[in-house]
Amino acid sequence: MTKADIRILVIDDNRIRASIIEEGLREAGYSRVSVIAEPRPMVRDIVEADPDVVFIDLENPNRDVLEHMFNVSRAISRPIAMFVDRSDRDMIEAAVDAGVSAYIVDGLKKERLKPILETAISRFNAFSRMREELDRTRRALEERKVIDRAKGILMRQRGIPEDEAHALLRRTAMNENRRIADIAQSVITAADLLSGGKP
């Protein structure tokens, strides 16, 4: 059995993450990767994929459903069980930390699974980092909008230019040991209250 023979099924309702993992596995030489991203997994999808290895993301509420299918469905001809090798507890913990659970069909050798699992783990982690990065960017963008609004309010109310409004916000933040975005939010809230607008 070569890399190209091993059939890998990725079950993840986050399509972006699923495709990142799929891509990673293909780059590593595993060409037979299929993905189920449906919210309602069907036995026939698993039968069609006829996997040697199955990855399910840990947040997937369908894990209980899928495990039951693996256990009782006659249509799935080869028994699929969770990868529980006790000599490789570190590997399993790394997988759970990354947010992925691994299942293998009876008979697949542990040595064959290891590199596949490593790839999946690193891709799961890469996705988490990417998501964090995205969240940070989004937050920064939102904070900038808040700061711009607060600056506008200060400029109108006090008749000062933009750079002074900015300096005022920054100085206040430093004096109160708070973040500039928090001060800006307070300015907006106060202005809304004073103008009788919505809080």
Next chain:
Amino acid sequence: MTTEPATTTGTTGDFTIRAGFIPLLDAAIMIVAKEMGFAREEGIDLVLIRESSWASIRDRVALGHFDVAHMLAPMPIAASLGLTPFGGKIITPMCLGLGGNAITVSNAVWLGMSEHGADSSGDPKTAGEALRAVVAERKARGLPRLTFAVVHPFSSHNYYLRYWLAACGIDPRTDVALTIVPPPYMTDALAGGHIDGYCVGEPWNSASVVAGVGHIATTTSAIWKSSPEKVLGARADWAERNPDALAALIRAMHRASLWCDSGKNAPEIVELLSSSRYLDVAPSTMMTGLTGRLALGEDQPQTLPDFRYFARRAATFPWISHGLWFFSQMVRWGQTELTPATLETARLSIRPDLYRKALGPLGVALPNASSKVEGSLAMETPVATADGRLFLGPDGFFDGKVFDPDLIEDYVAGFAIAGGAPEED
């Protein structure tokens, strides 16, 4: 509400306890213990981590990510018997309440059942006989079997549904198909025609009634009165190494259970649990499950007797007889074998001794016995305690059978319908 500091029991430490939970109403005691400060009063920093599947709860307890978790009552038994991946023994030092589940069927199935005498009383016998007629009719007409869903193979729901079906003459292994669906998806699966009925905790029965896609046929508190629900599962090795932390947690959760049981706190529980951090559901759908005032179908809501309680009638006491009843059903349906060793393992996973040790010093009324003959109390009955007055609720099975935990072998042998499942399609 009591405000005794944690130090009254002679321990000083501050504990951090990591607990997993599934967003369900019966996680209330755990959530309230944290949010209303009961855990903090005991010096516990209770870290609650939400999970989406019982499989993830099971794995993360086994791998040591969680010290304790909100669990399906049969899960610690299954884990202790080695029926789950990763192994590792789990104990049950506390129960999280009694009742709270129901069985819902699709409108089409309910229509058929009504034609065979089912009414809106929620009576399990009438409903079950009507369902048997529907099942027989479908068989005669060559229609496919009805599909019923439960939440997990090692769940009280699985055993309650099977018990009800089998007692009404419907073989859950052959006359219907059984499948697994996560609780929040039950209503969609019913609406989409993927399943014909299911057994689950509230609010996921009322959700189908409100959506107009199903009818509540009966409740599990009618199938087995005062039947146990979720439990606090603790990793056995953690519990052994941290007896003070566990005792403090039991005390905090005991106080939380009293708080939850007080009707006046229902609106606050709803507000707390419905938030996005916990259940993330509409507050209106949660009230029914808390108050036990349910609309079974299109009719007016009715108050179901003893639908759910969190604290009274020793609702959090981990009865060995409750655990062994689940074990008896695991044996009945071929999930495990009955041997002196398996029986002993199951028995040892239920730990009323730890519950007593934690709550005895508080003067909580505790039953003298740790096991009872289930089905022997027809009404609320006072029981012997060392300290204070305690009443237990009725505990009968709807078919009149009695479970004596000392006679498990006879009990299991007494079921006409039993045995491992033929594989499903």
